[in-house]
Each structure stands twice: as C-alpha cells, then as structure tokens.
Amino acid sequence: MSYLIPSEFVTKMVDAGESKIFMSTRDTLIRAYMAGAILALAAVFAVAVAVQTNSPIFGAILFPVGFCMLYLLGFDLLTGVFVLTPLAWLDKRPGVTINGIFRNWGLVFAGNFLGALTVAVMMSIVYTYGFSVAPNDVGIKLAGIGEARTLGYAKYGIAGWFTIFIRGMLCNWMVSTGVVGAMISTSVSGKVIAMWMPIMLFFGMAFEHSVVNMFLFPAGLIMGGNFSIMDYFIWNEIPTVLGNLMGGLAFTGLTLYSTHIKTAPKRAL
Secondary structure, eight states, rough: OOBHHHHHHHHHHHHHHHHHSSSSSHHHHHHHHHHHHHHHHHHHHHHHHHHTTTOOHHHHHHHHHHHHHHTTOOOOOHHHHHHHHHHHHHOTTTOOOOOHHHHHHHHHHHHHHHHHHHHHHHHHHHHHHTTSSSSOOHHHHHHHHHHHHHHHHTTTHHHHHHHHHHHHHHHHHHHHHHHHHTTSSSSSHHHHHHHHHHHHHHHHTTTTOOOHHHHHHHHHTTOOOOOHHHHIIIIIIIIHHHHHHHHHIIIIIIIHHHHHHOOOOOOOO
C-alpha cells in the first residue's frame, strides 16, 4: 500500500492547500467544474442503484467510485479546500492570506455548482426523453429527495436548520478524511481503499454534502419537486456549507495538523 506516516501526509496536506491558493483562476474553475460534474454522476448512479435494488446500502457502497475518480484526476471539491487551504495559512506559508483562501473557496464553489448543475440538466433530459414524458422512477426519487431534505427540515424550524448543520459537520468529517486518504499512500490501490471507507460511511448515513446537494436539488426541481430555489438555499445548502466547513476543519484539518505538525512538547519524566 506504500503507506506514508502521519507527519508526511499532513505535510502534503499543507503543501496542497498552499498550491490551491496560488492556482490560476482558469485552472481552479476547470478542476472544480469537473469535480462537481463527476460527483454528480456518482450521486445519480447511487440513487439509480438504490431505486433498482430497493436497497439504499448498495448505492452507498458504490457511490465512492466518483469520489475516487475525481481525486485521482486531481480535481477539487469545496469540502476538500475547506480543510486544506486554512492549513497553509496556519503554517504561515509565504503569501498565503485570508483573502486568498476566500478567493479559492468562492471559485471552487462556483465551479462545483456549475459542474453539478450541468449533470442535473443532462440527466433530467435522459430521464424524460428531452422533457417529452414524465420522469422515470429515478427522476421521481430525485424529486422526493429534494422535498424531504428541504421542507422536511423546514417544518422543524430552527431545530431543523441546526440538524442540517450537524449533518453537514458529520459529512465533512468523513469526506475530508477521504481527501486525506488520497494522500496517505503512493499507490492507486492504497489511495482508493483509504478514500472508499469514509465516503461510503457518509453516503450511507445520509449526511449532508454541499456539492452532492448542488446536483440533487436542481435535479429535484427540474423533475417536479414541490419546493423552491429559496427552500433549497435556506433549508439545505447554506447550513450544509457551514457545517461542512466547521466539521472538516475541526475534526480533520486542525486535529491532524495540531498533533502531527505542531506537536506539543514531550512530557518530562
């Protein structure tokens, strides 16, 4: 598996965060667009498998194929840069600023959204024969997901909003662990195994991932879901993004950095 020890792969995390901050606008957008599109294809694949087998666990088992593909190809998800770029600032890398971090986050958000939206439109065409017939079973399922994960939270008010936030935190705890998994091995098989486990867990537990939702909810709206664009942003995307940011940083980025790079002094005997 060619395993790297923690101090080595955490250094790679900091290096990766620094490189993303200084990446050109064009490259950042292209990589984010492709990441959003590939993850969207994986999401619709997982939903289709769940519908065909009537067993969501099979969709969860197979969903990580998209995540592995996009990271092996060097593309970027918002959930990943939420964790990596702040580490470069904490490590005081030359030229790294808070404005540079926010710029990267904004570009990756835009690219991910456009990529996911492209796949949402394309799959909607596929599932309705160019909008000439009613959506098939997968399309109906997508519409139902959109309603359940917006209006289903909204009926609980602030408690529902807080629940989405916590699900977003739990999600990026696992997803960012998958991002790290891509760095702990120098072999393709090792990377895939390390990425697969936490991604399968997050999808199987139905935690909230901001980029997956960039596909699910536009697709659900196109397929006739009974919720609005504002419902999507207020009762899902915004709390999910905030939860993804907090969860990834708190449980993965800061913990790994603080205990493997900025280690505390050894205890005297």
